[in-house]
Amino acid sequence: MGPEPYGICLIIGAWNYPFLLTLSPLIGALAxxxxxxxxxxxxxxxxxxxxxxxxxxxxDPSCIRVVLGAVDQTQALLKGDINHVFYTGSTMVGKIxxxxxxxxxxxVxxxxxxxxxxxxADDANIEVTAKRIAWGKGINCGQTCLAPDYILCSKTTESRLIPEIVQAxxxxxxxxxxxxxxxxxxxxxxxxxxxNKLIDTTKVVYGGQTDAKQNYIAPTIMTNVNGTDKVMQEEIFGPLLPIITINNELEATEFVNSRPKPLALYIFTxxxxxxxxxxNSTSSGSTCVNDVILQVAPQCLPxxxxxxxxxxxxxxKxxxxxxxxxxxxxxxxxWSEFLVSKRNPPYDQKQIASLESLVQVRRNWLSLPRLSSWVWPFSASTTASGTKDDK
Known part of the structure; x- marks a missing residue:
């Protein structure tokens, strides 16, 4: 087996981290x-x-080109002579x-x-938890695909958590x-x-200030949120932090599993x-325990x-x-034809039995007698040993 390039790869970048999310995949494509x-x-x-x-x-412009533009240019590129597509952005456009x-x-x-x-969980270190969530939600004004979107916790934990997040x-x-x-x-x-339309002012317990002239939205916490609220119908991609109260991890797991699989799942305990x-009870692109966004940093992790x-x-890699x-x-x-030809028709019961023996899985084949453990597996693989000289 050997890797070979696809050819021409189209890399469609995102706006929230324009250099990182455009040039990082480029490195892999060129490598x-x-x-x-x-x-x-x-x-x-x-x-x-x-x-x-x-x-x-x-x-080298003969290998790498940049096309500036919007939807029309992207659609033209997708119709062009390309062999692979790498896209970063919304799910809706991803389907297109x-x-x-x-x-x-x-x-793709x-x-x-x-x-x-x-x-x-109720046993989480609330001070550390609050600081890490506050950082993950506030960085880039919440415009991060891995940002914590909403919190699931008990009412007791909520009352301890909110003052710590505000302080952070x-x-x-x-x-x-x-x-x-x-x-x-x-x-x-x-x-x-x-x-701004996702903010329910009746549920805001901190923040909520906005300034349209600056496209400014303050870090905001919302409580008494449920799954049918507007803020829970789409990825927020902003500095709003809704909190949904649950009684235990079973209810949290059921809530997560009732919705589309997330890019990341965060657990604090x-x-x-x-x-x-x-x-083990959920599915997500990645998971991080007792931190947020950290899992994206190690290059050894996909x-x-x-x-x-x-x-x-x-x-x-x-x-x-x-x-x-x-x-x-x-x-x-x-030269191995005297072995390989055993697969050729016409077939009789003896030949069928031999072929069936060849395709059997031999988990302890090294301990079998020399003839059956080496000759027959050798023949079954048609001596695919990488020999290049055919004499």
Missing amino acids: AGNCAIIKPSELASNSATIIAQMVERYL VMRAAAEKMIP VLECGGKCPVYI WQSFYTDNPINSDSYCRIVNERHFERV SNKSLAQKII FGGVGESGLGNYHG YSFDTFSHKRSVAFSPT
Whole structure:
């Protein structure tokens, strides 16, 4: 078996981390020997322009090209002469990309998103838990595919958790985040309006302030939330943190399993057995225990979704594998014909019995008599030993 490049790979980047989510897959594509067409997101237009300039200046334009534009350009590229598609973005657009790839029968990787749940057990270290959730929700103003989307915890844990999250946010961004240099803004007016409509002011216990002129939405906590609320109908992708109260891990597991499979599942507990029980009872692209987003950092771990949160994975060696076709190659020398010909018709009962013996799984084949343990498996594999000289 040997890896070989697919050919021309189309990489469709995202706007929330425009350099990371566009150039990281490019590294894997080039390492695997492919050429690439990069389509940065038009919503991060300045970053897209810089990427185009950098690629033209530092990389080989005969192998790598950047196409700037919006929907029309993306659709034209999907109809073009490409051999692989790598897409990062929403599930809705991911389905469109997948349909286009299906028309060409080419492989596709979809790095989408979803609502990443956080289950907090009563035995969790609340101070540490709050700080880590506050960081994961506040970074990039919540515009991170792996950001904690909502919390599942008991009422007792909720009452302990909220003051700690508020304290953490205030230490990160001061009492007035709009003046903090460390606090971001929503990417544009359309997304500001979308996130703003998810705020139920009757359920806000902290934050909720907005400024449309700056696309600013303050870090916000909402309580008494249920699964039918508007904020629970789509990936938030903003600094809103809804809390749904449950009684135990069984109810949390049932709630998670009743919804589309998330890109990430977060569990906070001091009980490793409980964490493993929840992991075994659910499905998600990745899982992190007692932290958030951390699982994306180690290059030895694959990053990707499952179900509606994505298809395929990358990072490190997995990027190379994603952009490589695994080609099986077997060599069968002609001198072995006296063995290989045993498979040829016409068939009688004796020959059928011999063939059946060949295809049997021999788990302890090394302990069998020399003749049966070496000659017959050798023949069954048609002596596919990689011999290249056929004399």
